[in-house]
Amino acid sequence: MRHFRTMVFPYLVWIAIMIVLPMLLIVLYAFTVRGNDVTTFRFTLENFAYFFSDAIFLDVLKRSLLIALATTAICVVIGYPTAYFIANALPTWHMRLVLLVTLPTWINMLVRTYAWMGILQDNGLINTFLEMIGLAPVKLLHTSFAVVLGMVYNFLPFMILQIHTSLTKMDQSLLEAASDLGASNVQRFLRVTLPLSLPGVISGITLVFLPAVSSFFIPKLLGGGQYVLIGNVIETQFLTSGNWNFGSAISMIMAVIIMISMYITKKVDRNASEGGGQG
């Protein structure tokens, strides 16, 4: 038996080097600035101070959070009924529908985002259609609308699948019991189905909010070069302006914001489920 235990050792070395070390580098860079010599650096909070004292960066942060929140909210609103209908579909259709939701996620995100460029362009598919039926063309590409649309398109399947899983895991006899005790369909949904599916909604929210807040190619492709979210700022710091210390600080700020929002979401979930238990 002990023979096999040693099989994990090479992997320990691997993750120490390839996962832990790069993360430590981010922290190191975030809290330092380069000194006069190439090899020296000194510890400082300047990078964070610089970010929080600049109105432009704060605006970018605010916009990123708003876009991510809007995306998440829309995904819940669209995703919940979709998951509900799939969970209640005929057994023969059930797996097919799940497969149909999963399939687009296997296709390259960049390719799928690029597709929307052609659809949303000023002379694109939607505007051509609007002109055909005699309406004035609308500016769609390079707007917040396009960015949110692109994010919803890319991340909605995650939400649907998470909610669907929690709905199918639910004990069906609870619904029968509720009906037997005289609950109406609406009551049954609000008092039984919804609270029990909340964990799925919560994990769906995490799976959508996280990539939405950090995304940088969706705003670049659908928002245009001038449309800047926090991910784009990080990209610029690393690939264009070369200020790795500042870039690391921004990504740490982003990581902390994500951690806080996950914590709040989990907390809300716990309170909600406790409340449900008492009610």
Next chain:
Amino acid sequence: MKGRKKWLSKLWMGLIFLFFYAPIAYIVVFSFNSGRSLTRMDGFSLQWYERMFSNGDMMDAMFYTILVAVIATVVSTIIGTVAAIGLSKSSRVLKTIVERVNDLPIMNPEIVTAIGLLMFFSALGVRKGLLTMILAHVMFCTPYVMLSVSPKLRSLDPNLADACMDLGATPWQALTKVIVPQIMPGIVSGALIAFTMSFDDFIISYFVTGNGVSNISILVYTMSKRINPSINALSTVVILLITVVLILVNLIPAMKERSEKKREERMEQV
């Protein structure tokens, strides 16, 4: 009432799938357009495919994407399986540590993982390119392989390996003849996840590559600033490739089952 409700849910699902599949269909249809327009079909032609195949950058990107995906899949599947087997026999503390560390690239935004690797490779002085891309892909694929293999290991009888060795098997035999075949479904689905993750990756590849090595995602990103219908052709090929992989993965078990059934029938006849 019931009929109306059904009708409503059908309409809703129809709209959702229209939303999901219209952009994909749009790309495929317009890749066969004879004109440059992205809104009007001028006629059927394969000219964008011809241009794609004669475009050196696109062919290189396709080659690198497949090369990296195949290498990353093989390596991460082996590393992940070996590590998962070792971990299943390790102490609770070690298990927790490895799971937490594995969660880092899964739970962190990809861009954070990407810049970490970028700084790491440059601190080491490694030339950015094919090697760094492969290393990065192996790094983010392996945790997914382990996530897929570990549950299978947990459902094995913990005394299985001991039983094999009591019966005279060497540890290697116990491993390759008993344990690995038992967890094969987990290994296969782990490899599939690894392949598609690597094949579709953009963010991490974009940050860790350099020196002219691009994959398809990076190429689409850099080319998409100008309208180029060749991207539609390339995208269609990508969609086709992934669909074929998915169909194969779904068909192979079915075919295996069928051939096994055939063999059983033959045995019965004998």
